[in-house]
Every structure is written in structure tokens, then in C-alpha cells.
Amino acid sequence: MTLTSHEKKWFLVLLGVALLFRLGAAAISTGYQQPDEHYQILEPAHGLVYGYFDKKWEFERGLRSYVLPGFYAGCMVAIRKCFGTEDPNRVAWILRTLSAFFSMATLLAVFWIGRRLERAKDRNWISFSALTFTSLWFLFVYFGVRTQSEPLSMNFILLSAWLVLLELNAPNPKAWRNLLAGLFLGVAFSFRFQSGIVGISYLILYGMSRKWKSFGQLLLGCSIMILIQGLVDLKTWGNFLHSPIEYFRFNILENGASRDFGVDPWHRYLTSLNRFFTFPIAVMVIAGAYWSLQKKVRKRFVFLWVMILPYWLVHNLIGHKEDRFLVPIMPFVVLLTCGGWASWLERSRESFRRMALFWVLLFVLGGAVFTYSKHRWAWYGDQNQVIYEVSKQKDLRGLAVTYLLTSGSYFYLHRNVPLRAFRNDQRTQEDFYDKIPSLYNYLALFDDQAVVIEKLQKQNVRCELIARGVIYRCEESREFTKK
Numbered sequence: 212m213t214l215t216s217h218e219k220k221w222f223l224v225l226l227g228v229a230l231l232f233r234l235g236a237a238a239i240s241t242g243y244q245q246p247d248e249h250y251q252i253l254e255p256a257h258g259l260v261y262g263y264f265d266k267k268w269e270f271e272r273g274l275r276s277y278v279l280p281g282f283y284a285g286c287m288v289a290i291r292k293c294f295g296t297e298d299p300n301r302v303a304w305i306l307r308t309l310s311a312f313f314s315m316a317t318l319l320a321v322f323w324i325g326r327r328l329e330r331a332k333d334r335n336w337i338s339f340s341a342l343t344f345t346s347l348w349f350l351f352v353y354f355g356v357r358t359q360s361e362p363l364s365m366n367f368i369l370l371s372a373w374l375v376l377l378e379l380n381a382p383n384p385k386a387w388r389n390l391l392a393g394l395f396l397g398v399a400f401s402f403r404f405q406s407g408i409v410g411i412s413y414l415i416l417y418g419m420s421r422k423w424k425s426f427g428q429l430l431l432g433c434s435i436m437i438l439i440q441g442l443v444d445l446k447t448w449g450n451f452l453h454s455p456i457e458y459f460r461f462n463i464l465e466n467g468a469s470r471d472f473g474v475d476p477w478h479r480y481l482t483s484l485n486r487f488f489t490f491p492i493a494v495m496v497i498a499g500a501y502w503s504l505q506k507k508v509r510k511r512f513v514f515l516w517v518m519i520l521p522y523w524l525v526h527n528l529i530g531h532k533e534d535r536f537l538v539p540i541m542p543f544v545v546l547l548t549c550g551g552w553a554s555w556l557e558r559s560r561e562s563f564r565r566m567a568l569f570w571v572l573l574f575v576l577g578g579a580v581f582t583y584s585k586h587r588w589a590w591y592g593d594q595n596q597v598i599y600e601v602s603k604q605k606d607l608r609g610l611a612v613t614y615l616l617t618s619g620s621y622f623y624l625h626r627n628v629p630l631r632a633f634r635n636d637q638r639t640q641e642d643f644y645d646k647i648p649s650l651y652n653y654l655a656l657f658d659d660q661a662v663v664i665e666k667l668q669k670q671n672v673r674c675e676l677i678a679r680g681v682i683y684r685c686e687e688s689r690e691f692t693k694k
Contacts, residue, residue, distance in 0.1 A: 222342075226346070233311035234311055236353055237307035239588045240353060240356055240588045242590045242619075243357070243619075244535070244590050246617060248358060250269075250616075251279075251360070252279055252283055252358055252360065253283060253303070256282075256283035257287070257621055260284045264622070265620035272457060273457050274454060275454055277444075278402070286306060297625065307357070308356070310355065310358055311355060311356045313366050314362065317345065317355070318345055320369035320373040321341050321545070324372065325546055327377070328515075328546070329553075333557050337553050340549040349586050350488070351541070360402050360403040361539055365539040367395045367396070368396070368399045368409055368539050370395045371409070375429070386425075389432065393429035393435075394432040396436075397432065397433040400455075404459075405536065408521055408525050408526075412518050412521050415517050419513075440452065466530070479534075484544075488578065491577075496544060499548030499551030500544075500551055502551035502555040503515070503551035504551075508551075511554075515543050515546055519544060523537065552571070594657070596623075598620070598655065602626050608629070608652045609629035611632075611651040612654075613633050633654070644666060647672055647685050648672060653683065653685070655682055
């Protein structure tokens with residue numbers, strides 16, 4: 212469907228407001244949402260550019276690919292050349308801003324998928340309501356600016372799904388459409404291997420339409436990116452497709468994630484609706500999903516159900532669960548909700564429809580105010596800034612940090628000096644204390660400050676608190692001069 216001039220105006224207004232919200236979030240969303248966001252992407256990207264980084268166990272074993280870190284390494288080089296800066300805070304902000312622009316792809320795909328699901332009677336009900344929600348709801352704004360695999364892969368999954376839906380509804384197949392859809396899915400897979408589950412959804416959808424040739428073209432497009440993934444692994448790990456194979460072996464064959472990081476209850480992903488949307492809106496999501504299954508309309512929404520269920524089911528079968536794992540399919544959940552409500556409201560009386568829309572709007576606005584005010588936008592940002600502050604000390608020889616996993620490591624330190632986690636067990640080891648200040652002359656102590664300082668004093672080491680209430684500069688007592 213083409214847009215009228217009135218529709219174009221509101222379409223562009225919504226996109227503009229959505230971008231402004233994301234640019235604002237990029238400015239305040241310091242730190243990172245989860246350590247994986249940093250240590251699997253930005254930290255190795257720093258290593259590719261500067262030759263040193265804090266290598267975690269995934270990169271020791273080869274569970275992770277260098278494709279996404281390689282992309283961000285290229286961005287960091289471009290930032291240095293275009294903006295003349297290597298300042299970690301500025302680089303991180305620019306990368307988050309770049310993610311904000313990438314996230315607009317999801318919004319475009321949400322709108323046009325919704326448009327395809329509409330009929331003349333409910334024109335604009337699905338497309339504009341879904342676009343509005345995904346543009347402004349905190350979940351999509353916050354994750355939209357993260358340098359994180361889940362939302363980044365989501366952008367390409369949505370673009371791919373949009374092309375697939377066009378192909379399924381088109382009377383004449385277009386090879387380029389299938390190839391591009393497959394290529395986008397391949398990119399999503401390289402960014403996050405779980406995105407390959409979407410291939411199951413495509414197999415079902417193309418099979419239901421008996422468009423096997425088109426499905427073959429999609430697989431060809433996907434294979435192009437998988438080939439690139441394999442060649443990158445061959446170069447970095449020495450084996451073709453090493454990282455996805457090791458990832459599957461660890462998480463599925465060895466059950467490593469559940470064994471090492473815990474098992475969550477079976478209902479974790481059902482209750483995630485409450486955490487993603489607040490309880491009143493979660494109820495609305497369930498109601499919309501129910502109405503989308505009604506006999507008169509369910510055929511229209513089969514596409515959305517098939518995009519959601521395989522991904523949800525596979526993740527639900529794995530013991531270790533995290534809400535962020537489901538972020539890539541949340542736009543489909545929103546579309547399904549809007550579609551179900553639209554189909555229900557179009558059968559209602561005009562007076563009841565206005566009343567229902569009033570209460571829906573009230574719940575959404577109330578939930579938005581609540582989530583924006585309560586959400587923590589700067590996860591670990593304070594600890595990142597501690598590392599950043601230490602990096603400015605000209606006499607820095609080495610740094611020991613209480614919580615290295617949440618502190619940003621070398622990306623924020625940006626100095627090639629010894630850096631080590633000062634964990635609880637190490638605070639009782641004499642040999643570790645012996646390395647202060649000879650190897651580590653700066654400490655970032657987020658807890659146990661008194662215990663550590665007292666022990667160092669007994670070893671003739673004096674430490675001066677210099678910044679942020681946690682940064683200490685240490686010297687041998689006879690050499691210590693107070694600044």
C-alpha cells in the first residue's frame with residue numbers, strides 16, 4: 212500500500228521522534244547492559260585496533276566470532292580518522308549513536324510488515340500503532356542504542372522478515388528479494404548465532420506456500436554470509452566455521468551455559484512480558500495474541516506466530532535463560548498484539564472502541580512514564596568512568612580492579628599496562644600484595660577498601676585516595692609523596 216500525504220507526514224514525524232529518543236538514550240546510556248555486550252564486542256574490537264585487550268574465556272576457546280568485533284574495529288578506525296579522537300567515552304558515545312541509526316531499520320520493517328497485514332477496514336491500525344510503540348517504548352529505545360548482539364541482529368532479522376513476507380504475498384517471485392532476505396539472515400547469524408533459528412521459521416513459511424525455489428534462493432543468500440563467517444574463523448581460529456561449531460558444542464552438547472551460569476524456571480520467558488512491558492501491558496499482549504487466533508483473522512497472523520514460536524520454543528528448552536535473548540523477536544510480539552487488538556476493535560461499536568482506545572492509551576502512557584523513570588540507563592557506567600579516570604594518570608604502571616568484569620577493561624583504560632582483577636580470593640594471597648606497587652601502582656577498590664589498605668600498610672605500602680572514592684595510588688612508604 213502506498214501512503215497518502217497525511218500518512219507520510221505522521222510516518223516521518225514518528226521516525227523523527229523515535230530517532231530523537233534514541234539519540235538521547237545514546238548520550239545517557241553509558242556502561243553496558245550486560246558484560247557480554249562489552250567483552251564479546253567492544254573489548255576484542257579494541258584488541259583488533261590496538262593489539263591488546265582483556266581476553267575472556269570465550270575468546271580463549273573460540274566460542275565467539277571476530278565478525279562483529281571486526282565491524283566495530285573498523286568503526287573505531289573510521290572514528291579516529293574522521294573525528295580525530297581515541298577518547299574511550301567519545302568513541303563509545305559515537306558507537307551508541309551509530310547503533311541508534313541502525314535501529315531505525317527495525318522501525319521501518321515493523322511499519323511495512325504491519326502494513327502488509329492490514330486490510331482496508333483496519334488501515335493504519337496495525338502499522339502505525341506498532342510503529343509508535345516500538346519507536347517510543349523504553350525496551351526498543353534502550354536496546355536500540357546498545358553495541359550488543361541481540362538488538363543488532365534484530366535489525367537484520369526484521370529486514371529479512373519484511374522481504375520474506377513480500378515474497379510470500381507476491382504473485383511473481385523475485386530472486387533478488389529472496390537472496391537479500393537470506394543475506395540479511397546470514398548477517399544476523401554472524402552477529403548472534405541463535406538468529407539461525409529464524410531459518411526454521413522460514414522453512415515452515417516457504418513450505419506452507421510451497422515456494423521451494425524461493426526458499427533455495429534464500430538459502431543461497433544466507434550461504435554467502437556464512438561463507439564469509441567461515442573464512443573469518445579460518446583466519447582467526449584456524450578452522451572453517453570454528454566459532455559457531457564451538458558455540459553449539461558448549462551450549463548444547465556440553466550444556467555449558469546451564470552448568471556454569473545457572474538454570475532458570477520454565478516460565479522465565481512468559482514472565483519476561485511483565486518485565487519488558489509492565490503488567491497491564493503484558494495482559495494486553497496476551498489478549499492481543501488470543502484475539503489474533505480467532506477463526507476469521509488467524510490466517511492473516513500466521514506469519515507472526517511462525518516468526519515467534521520456533522525462536523521462543525528453542526530458547527525455552529535451554530535451561531539457562533536471560534530476558535535479553537528474546538529481544539530479537541519482540542517486534543513481532545508487538546505486531547501480533549496490535550493485530551489482535553485491531554481485529555477485535557473493528558468488530559466493536561464505535562462508542563466502545565473509543566473507550567477501549569482511551570484505556571489502552573492510558574495504560575501505555577502510564578507504563579512509559581514508569582519504565583522511563585525506573586529504568587537504569589547507565590548500567591556499570593560509574594565503574595567504566597573509574598577506569599577512564601585512572602587512564603589519565605601519567606604515572607600509571609599497572610592497575611588492579613575489584614570488579615574487572617563490570618569495569619570496561621582496556622577499552623576504557625586505553626593504556627597498554629598490566630591490568631588484573633583483584634578478586635576476593637586474591638585479596639588473601641600474599642604474592643598478589645607483593646606486586647603492589649611494583650607492578651600495580653593504582654587500585655580501583657569498589658569494596659573491602661579498609662581491609663586491603665590496612666594489609667598494604669603492614670607491608671610498608673601507603674595508598675592515597677585520589678578520585679571517585681575508590682581510586683588509590685600506591686607507593687612504598689619511603690617513596691610516598693602526597694600530592
